[in-house]
Amino acid sequence: MSDHEATNVSPVTPWVNPLRSPQDKRLPRIAGPCGMVIFGVTGDLARKKLLPAIYDLANRGLLPAGFTLVGYGRRDWSKADFEDYIKEAVKAGARTPFRDNVWERLAEGMVFVSGNFDDDAAFDQLAATLSELDQTRGTAGNWAFYLSVPPAYFSNVCHQLQRSGMAKVAAPAWRRVIVEKPFGRDQQTAKELNEVINSVFPEKSVFRIDHYLGKETVQNIMALRFANQLFDPLWNSHYIDHVQITMAEDIGLGGRAGYYDGIGAARDVIQNHLIQLLALVAMEEPIDFTPAELQAEKMKVLRATHAVEPLSKTTARGQYTSGWQGSEYVKGLREETGFDPDSTTETYAACTLEINSRRWAGVPFYLRTGKRLGRRVTEIALVFKDAPHHPFPEGTRHAQGPNVVVIRVQPDEGVLMRFGSKVPGSAMEVRDVNMDFGYSEAFTEESPEAYERLILDALLDEASLFPTNEEVELSWKILDPVLEYWAKHGKPEDYVAGTWGPESANKMLERSGRAWRRP
Template structure:
């Protein structure tokens, strides 16, 4: 196998390094050795007439490697950058997926020297990196690290940033390819975008690219999302705008597509003929932490349902795409979101709550209104549950229940496809009193995997006693490969210009069209219903399903 791969690689490299009007033998050079396959890794240039031989779509075993480029992070001193973004960049470098000609620039208000910033990055990497820390990898990465001090309203700071980017082009060979990551509050997006335009940083030169990465939420309602999209589109080409939803970068979410479309046993029953309902849950056992300034006024539905859960619903309900390209995946997800119908009675089919003081494990915790920085009269919900219907042939009559919340019983994100009861049960009533509905549960986090729930005969005895049992598949136990963090996958996709995992403008707008009427209705209700910390939400949410003769799964 290794010999065949080396031969194929050598042939492909020879083809791409032939001299000609559009090729240069200097465009490709060995970078490192892949420790798993012992194959040379190569740098690729994003020139229109140049392609990386290791990115040939016909051979998915070969790694995708970013070309010369840099990443600029706004808000680089925040929690997201420290715990996710900076470690992800290091892990990509450690896996040989970033070129030697890579630069990393931090933009923040702190009055730091470049040396102080490099120490900060190293500390964040050592504390949170997924792969082993190696001094050789760190030295190569640190040589391309820069820091720019400034505020978003300071044009001179962006001029300094422009000079830094040009320095990286000159000294690191980043070739004019730069991505700008907005790890900042949503209200700062338009200001940063306009500063990038005014300083010329958003303009691409011939054969190079500029891209912008925007963290969710993209707006706080449909009107603000459209306004923000208008501002960003004036600065960057729509194809250069990447809206991050880190849930779409999780291996389990991507494997949902494999579960559905690579296995003949599931797709025939993935429809209203067999499915009773679908539950999508994102539960957190933590409170708001230090996010009071962001969270209050946003709430659980805007924070989680509008992006994460509606995207999970779209992937669960969509038809099989023609291919897994961005265009075809988006087309199918958009059809689902376009077909969503809200219930007529929002009072009966939605629920919202606010955690009160209670016990989280062995620790007593305060309620939301007692959290530091929260208005004691706040009506922001920390729990939200809604019922949605999808008016398509496949899903007509199947309700989708979405719920999320903080300070719940445990941390878990899952998609549960619950099936109808068997039409005929030739067993005594006493023998099946515990028998429930079959279910396929896709566990997104923390224990990624799939559980199938079905009825089985209890061993022994003279009667046919049937009991519900679980058959469990865990990614961690089934594969020796370590799953990369979601941000590793997504950052690499941005640097490669590969957009399948990023929501489009249309998807974002359709999601707000679904949520806005619910938020408007809730705004007339006053205080959310309280629920004790460590429980599974307000009684209102249980009543919502009870009206339909159903109940929430206990993860």
């Protein structure tokens, strides 16, 4: 769409791409007239992820010509200062090429407002600025407020948006709020946080970011399951022995020790990313992929999910010590700057969950995450039961393990299937072989970065990939018993950096004759 066509779209009526009919799947959806205010625009998340993602959306032609970006922060910046800061972030983090014409058009709509979160005058100035931009930039009263700030500030910002009148607007214009995790520390604090946000913004206008749900391979879980008859008959307890969901990192805390201490691996990853992956793997087929239907099926799964007892044997947690990470010798957690040596915060967490449903009864879901593990990988492995009978001679299957379907979320996005095949030769010998599908090899299109997809979806009012307040609270309900047990039972177990976690995690599975995959 040309600049001329974009500026001729009326800013006071709901925007429809004049080049695209609802049935035309060739062209992507493009956001209509709108702008975004980022609170915490000077933070790491905005600099590394949000600002590059916004530029990439503009570079791909998915933002309107009049898109306006307003930054709010304590720095005393001019418009030029703000532009220089964003330009530096974009050049460092954007995945698409830097183009002067795209940058110049985007920079025209950049504004910075200086103030604190409790500064009435600054928020009044922000409200006046948005009103002016609606007239000069054609944003039509449509604004998304991105809270890229710690949850402790959510209440202040929401209160100020309400007090200054920015949270409400007359239809057809809209106001939305985008919220970053963590969504509380437990179920009770999550409820309190939701009450604060929903007292200002209705739930339909709240978009809670879980960036894992924006990854292409996470969305491919639904395509794999529901677009292929091959998998659906086997996707149940009759054939699947257990499921392993892993998010492993090879990095340590680095400069995040102060933030991480008191949160830990379970709150940081299991409560949101891994439980959401569990819901997508285990849910029933939705009627369609509208937000309401998709969220309804996920919530059915979450209501039926619980931690398996006894927690002393079905959970594990640990803290990494110094060791070799590849060719580099790295220091241990308690030597990290800013971390309390006496802290019981875990950097490795694993738990066993079960789903009380006809499809999944008796199938354990093993969730694990950790830092300073063997390699960086996120995957979902569905491990199948052994065949009830084997006609092959004794000793011919010594190199064969269970059949596995592995959905690789990162870094080598794709799907792997492992099954037995005859070894060439005169003897009947069976060994495991892999059938491997890789995104980068199968498609020429480059997958969009997760924040690109999620920011665009929020501007388009497409809520399918955003957890609702009930989903968040149900996730905490599942995890809270584990956290409460850990809080009462001593310190985490040590594990050496570069390994795959503490010995207690291996014993979790060994008790039932199973073992963790080594990705």
